[in-house]
Amino acid sequence: MTEERREQLQNMLQVVETAIIELVSNKVASYKIGERFFTYHTIDDLLKLKKDIQNELNSTPITIVVDPFED
Numbered sequence: 001m002t003e004e005r006r007e008q009l010q011n012m013l014q015v016v017e018t019a020i021i022e023l024v025s026n027k028v029a030s031y032k033i034g035e036r037f038f039t040y041h042t043i044d045d046l047l048k049l050k051k052d053i054q055n056e057l058n059s060t061p062i063t064i065v066v067d068p069f070e071d
Helices: 005-024 044-058
Strands: 032-033 036-039
Touching: 005 044
Parallel strands: none
Antiparallel strands: 032 036
16 A cells, blocks of 8 residues: 555545544534535445445555575
8 A cells, every 4th residue: 555545545534533423413414505405424334434444544465475496
């Protein structure tokens, strides 16, 4: 994983955690301003997204070294 991707994931994780807190604190799933409607993700969607991000952040690539000279 590149450092840029790790930074993206950490930023996304922070945004998702903030969204979860706001959804739980405000207990608002959608709202209307003028003629425009806005809808938040469901708590289940946010928790799944958080888990997916954490899994990617915690995953370590598997490296297999092959030595062609080894018997």
